Amino acid sequence: MDDGCRNGPLSRGCWNDGFSINTDFDVDWPDTGNVVQYTLDITNTTCSPDGGPERLCFLVNNQSPGPTIYADWGDTLQITVNNQLQHNGTSIHWHGIRQYLSNLDDGTNGITECPIAPTDSKTYTFKCTQFGTAWYHSHYSAQYGDGITGGLVINGPTTANYDVDLGTYFISDWYYDTAFQVEDQAADNLQNRAPAPPGDNILINGTNKNPDGGGAYDVVQLQQGYKYMLRLINGAVDNNIRVSLDNHKLKVITNDLVPIVPFTTDWLLIAIGQRYEVIIETDQPIDNYWFRAEVANACASGNKFYGRSIFRYDGAPDSDPTSIGTDAPGGCEDPQSEPYVPTEVPKEPFAEQLGYLMVDLAVEQVTTNQENIVVWAVNMTAIDIDWDKPTAQYVKEGNESYPRTYNLIEVPRAAAWLYWIIQEVEGTPIPVPHPMHLHGHDFYILGTGTGTFDINTSIDQLKFDNPPRRDVALLPGRGWMAIAFQSDNPGSWLLHCHIAWHISEGLGVQFLESKEKMPLPDGEWERVCTNWETYFNDYSIYPKQDSGL
Structure with missing residues (x-):
């Protein structure tokens, strides 16, 4: 696109100053000075x-x-x-x-x-x-x-045109007990190999009616003949959720912060922490239409009710919709998407090093081959941090005696591709799909599968030519996921399950990346820590009861 191209309803792929949807944001971005x-x-x-x-x-x-x-x-x-x-x-x-x-x-x-x-x-x-x-x-x-x-x-910029940006639209579960109370119940259930308590309701944009009819639906006002962009966010703690809008297709243009080749769907599965930008074309008769949010039972998510909101065309009566939806699909797999800016993930380092990888993926552990591969064989408990002494403090002090409970590894190669094999091991108390979120990076999903990753044959199932890319992806229950990303961002980063009860119980790992180049704590950072230590040691009435994350 030429340098004079400007973003507008008919040119959403443009931005300004030569930047556009074709720009590889890994290596180039504007500097507005604002x-x-x-x-x-x-x-x-x-x-x-x-x-x-x-x-x-x-x-x-x-x-x-x-x-x-x-x-x-x-x-x-x-x-x-x-x-x-x-x-x-x-x-x-x-x-x-x-x-x-x-x-x-x-x-x-x-x-x-x-x-x-x-x-x-x-x-x-x-x-x-x-x-x-x-x-x-x-x-x-x-x-x-x-x-x-x-x-x-x-x-x-975006990969498709639209007229109006409706902004963010939160979908989340809601419990009548507090999150810390439910966390305690979930931990007790885990000891008995039972699932966490189900949610009591699903909120849409922070509201919904309850099973007894109280409360209120969120209402989105639309004008006929327009294209609207809606920014969907699953902000739940334990519910993967499917959404649809009666009589309207969802044109999906972005997953997480990755522009994708657009695709259309009636229903969209949104795992916890994921975001999708969708375009809705108001080409139906003037009326009210249900926006539906249903818990994804196939993902082992549980809720006692369902989410509804109203999308109302201008001129429609102020009443509940009578529209009829389609049946929600089953399964618990992320939609297969294609990044708009293509990338070829190098296959050779992964394939070569798998040939001599001496790791038992059936044993709970996190380890590296000291080259490009990291293996995280997941059970339910691992990480438990100390609020008073973050990992960044250890790095500043040059102290490499990290507590075992920090579940920390150092990745060996800066500016190289890292390949992670994430495996849910046999015997996990609750073998369910896990929405895995990576801090400091997004990642390419080379493949997923059931059973144990086979270092001899599973590579044949992987996609290296422009694979899906995002920052939250579903690890199959009793299965594996292979991801790849470049080690190019110095810091201590967390990779964890985004089910709140799971990371609270320790389902996470942190890794140090190029620690010699990490930004180090300054005086303001130390001030916040000093104030925290004073409060926690002298005034806090609630002890730390979980991983802290």
Whole structure:
């Protein structure tokens, strides 16, 4: 596209100054010089988003989901978080953001920072090198399940045209007990090899009616004859969810922060933490239409109810829809997508090193061959961090005596491709699909399968020519997933299951990447840690009861 091409309803693939949808954002991005500032105040109250029982909840700027943060591709975001909670620390993770050369702003307490103590503040600063739909949430145990979430939009080009951007649209589960209460129930159930408690409802954009008819539906107003972009976010703690809009196709143009070749579908499975940008064409008669959100039972997700909202054409009556939906499909696999900017993942290093890989994938472990391969054989418990001494502090001190419970490895090769084999081992207490999320990178999904990855034959099932790419993907229950990404972002990064109860119980691993080039804690970082230690040691009424993540 030429340098004069500008983004508009008929030219959404353009951006400006020679940047467009064809730009490889791994290596090039605008530098606007703009610093976009936000302030987020975290408070606690009680709420009833579906008209059901009132219970303790947390709000961001007096709302949940919190306000959507907006910036343009190439801007710098500077976000100050004020912790006004009474008895809880917090940290805010900017889910999907690469954090290129800004590891300490990833918001992962116990790894990149100490939690923010009550009455304290922290300012996060990072460059928007990508574009699309991300989100933010607390990474302090399961806390985000009580309401600390919000959207994050980086405006940029898209792979299809649209007229109006409707903004972010959250889909999430809701429990009538608090997240920490449900976490305790889930941990007890795990000991008896039983699933976690089901959700009580599914919220759409923070609201829904409950089974008794209380509450209210969210309403989206549309005009006939337009193309609307909707930014779907699954902000649930334990529910993978399918969505559809009666009588309308969903044209999918982005998964996570990766532009893709568009495809259309009636139903879209959104795993926990995933985002999709879809285009809806309002080419139907003027009426009201149900937007449906159904728990994905095939993904071992459970909920007692379902989500509904109303998409209303201008001129339609102010009433509930009578539209009839289609049957939701089964299965628990991510949609197969094709990145718009193609990449060939090198096959040779992986294939060669598999030939002499001496690792038993049936045994729970995380290890590397000291070349390009990392093996993570997953059971349910592994990581348990110390809020008072994050991994970044160890690196600053030059201390390599990392506690075993940090479940940490150092990846050996900078600026090289890393190949991870993630295997759910036999005997896992609850063998379910896991939505795996990677911090500091996104990754190419070379393949997935059931059973144990076979180092001799499974490589024949893998795709290296422009495979799907994203930052959350489903690891099959009793199965494996092979992913690849370039080691090009110094820091300590987390890879974990995004089911809140699972990472709280330890289903995660952290890896050090080019630690000699990592940004190191400064005086402001130390101030936040000192305030946290004072609060936690002298004033906290709640002990740490889980992994801390």
